[in-house]
Amino acid sequence: xxGQSAVADPAVGGGYFDAYAAVGLLAVVxxxxxxxxxxxxxxxxxxxxxxxxxxxxxxxxxxxxxxxAHTQIRYYVxxxxxxxxxxxxxxxxxxxxxxxxxxxGMATLVEMFVFIGFLxxxxxxxxxxxxxxxx
Numbered sequence: 001x002x003g004q005s006a007v008a009d010p011a012v013g014g015g016y017f018d019a020y021a022a023v024g025l026l027a028v029v030x031x032x033x034x035x036x037x038x039x040x041x042x043x044x045x046x047x048x049x050x051x052x053x054x055x056x057x058x059x060x061x062x063x064x065x066x067x068x069a070h071t072q073i074r075y076y077v078x079x080x081x082x083x084x085x086x087x088x089x090x091x092x093x094x095x096x097x098x099x100x101x102x103x104x105g106m107a108t109l110v111e112m113f114v115f116i117g118f119l120x121x122x123x124x125x126x127x128x129x130x131x132x133x134x135x
Contacts, residue, residue: 077131088119 092112099108126132 074131077126081126081131084119084122088116091115 095108095112098104
């Protein structure tokens with residue numbers, strides 16, 4: 001018995017594919033739940049067509065003019081800067097927990113200063129280009 005390798009008995013600890021079967025079953029149940037929900041919605045909702053129902057809804061105010069509106073590009077830049085700093089916050093919180101762990105102090109400190117340095121360069125570039133001025 002010494003030279004034999006241990007083979008997992010499917011009856012004792014479950015087979016390799018049992019975990020995949022559980023995930024597959026959960027996916028099938030999820031898809032069925034969504035399909036049943038949409039079908040019930042289609043069957044139970046009232047269908048009343050009216051001209052008011054086909055109008056664009058703008059916060060309770062009747063729409064005036066065309067549906068196309070021009071949005072200035074600077075709002076997209078503000079949104080992009082927000083996303084950059086939100087990602088920064090996502091990386092700072094886990095870094096703070098790893099920094100406190102033994103053996104990671106100096107390496108994680110240097111890595112985070114490099115990361116914050118890249119963000120600072122991006123912020124300085126945006127400031128130099130005048131993107132951060134609200135006009």
